Amino acid sequence: xxxxxxxxxxxxxxxxxxxxxxxxxxxxxxxxxxxxxxxxxxxxxxxxxxxxxxxxxxxxxxxxxxxxxxxxxxxxxxxxxxxxxxxxxxxxxxxxxxxxxxxxxxxxxxxxxxxxxxxxxxxxxxxxxxxxxxxxxxxxxxxxxxxxxxxxxxxxxxxxxxxxxxxxxxxxxxxxxxxxxxxxxxxxxxxxxxxxxxxxxxxxxxxxxxxxxxxxxxxxxxxxxxxxxxxxxxxxxxxxxxx
Numbered sequence: 001x002x003x004x005x006x007x008x009x010x011x012x013x014x015x016x017x018x019x020x021x022x023x024x025x026x027x028x029x030x031x032x033x034x035x036x037x038x039x040x041x042x043x044x045x046x047x048x049x050x051x052x053x054x055x056x057x058x059x060x061x062x063x064x065x066x067x068x069x070x071x072x073x074x075x076x077x078x079x080x081x082x083x084x085x086x087x088x089x090x091x092x093x094x095x096x097x098x099x100x101x102x103x104x105x106x107x108x109x110x111x112x113x114x115x116x117x118x119x120x121x122x123x124x125x126x127x128x129x130x131x132x133x134x135x136x137x138x139x140x141x142x143x144x145x146x147x148x149x150x151x152x153x154x155x156x157x158x159x160x161x162x163x164x165x166x167x168x169x170x171x172x173x174x175x176x177x178x179x180x181x182x183x184x185x186x187x188x189x190x191x192x193x194x195x196x197x198x199x200x201x202x203x204x205x206x207x208x209x210x211x212x213x214x215x216x217x218x219x220x221x222x223x224x225x226x227x228x229x230x231x232x233x234x235x236x237x238x239x240x241x242x243x
Contacts, residue, residue: 003045003068004234005036006097007052015231016043019239020104022228033063040068049073049238051093071241073097073234080240081129092121094230095134099125101233102203105226110197113229114186116206118142122189126197137185140208143178161215183215190220205229 001023006013012031016024024043028035040048048064051073064070071077073096075088081103085091094115102111108127115121116139123134138146141159148156157174165180167173194200202223204213213225226232 001043001045001047002235002238003040003043003048004231004238005048005050006094006230006234007050007054009053013231014039015228015235016045017231017235020232020235022231022235025228025231033060037063037067040064047071047238047242049234049241051097051234053093069242071238073237077237078241079131080236081125081131083131085131085133095121095123096131097230097233097237098205099123099131099233100236101205101226101229101231102201103129104232104236105229106201106203106224109201110199112190112193112197112200112202114189114202114204114206114209115229116140116182116186116204116208116212118207120182120186120206122193124193124197132196135189140179140182140212143182144174147174147178159211179212180215183212186212186216187219203229 002017004015011027011029014026014028015022045068048068049071061070061072073093075091080100098113098115102113102125110127111125113123118139120137120139121134124132126132144157144159147154154174157171159179160175161179162172162175165176167176190202202220204223204225205227209225209227217223
């Protein structure tokens with residue numbers, strides 16, 4: 001059994017895998033190292049990979065190594081694809097995990113990962129197992145909040161898509177700009193990335209992906225939604241390391 005841990009600023013996602021199958025997952029908002037050790041031993045984990053947005057924690061790695069084969073995801077970790085990013089030290093681990101997840105779930109395909117979170121991130125991995133890089137743009141909620149924060153009178157509007165494409169009030173004008181604008185941006189980037197790799201499988205993930213999905217699939221029915229893409233990617237990297 002493989003255990004992968006994606007440690008964020010406020011919560012952590014846990015995934016338990018039997019080879020490529022996600023057996024169990026959970027979101028932990030308040031946990032300790034003792035909790036993690038207990039859980040890992042209880043489920044019979046053999047290999048553990050953890051990825052954290054914080055600085056590396058040697059103490060955590062050392063404690064885990066007393067019980068499991070342990071790997072921490074860093075820019076130096078051996079990957080199942082060739083990383084062509086020119087500044088690998090600054091490449092977000094979530095982006096690495098996302099393209100690894102795409103490779104695991106859609107092997108032999110050109111894949112564009114669109115991660116709709118605080119920022120919208122676009123990352124391309126080719127059928128030849130080359131990570132080409134990608135782009136980063138403000139997320140939907142960031143756009144809504146920024147228009148309110150950086151102006152004197154514009155309100156912060158609800159995250160709801162207007163029925164009409166032309167705003168007839170300040171609220172719907174802002175919603176169209178932020179939300180419909182994000183949809184149009186994603187569709188535009190999909191077209192641009194298709195010029196680099198064809199055919200192209202687009203995969204949507206991240207906290208706002210489920211909200212945006214129906215607006216995108218209306219014109220792009222081939223888009224796939226994978227809410228657990230990061231966990232699959234971490235497991236793919238872990239399996240590659242210990243194979």
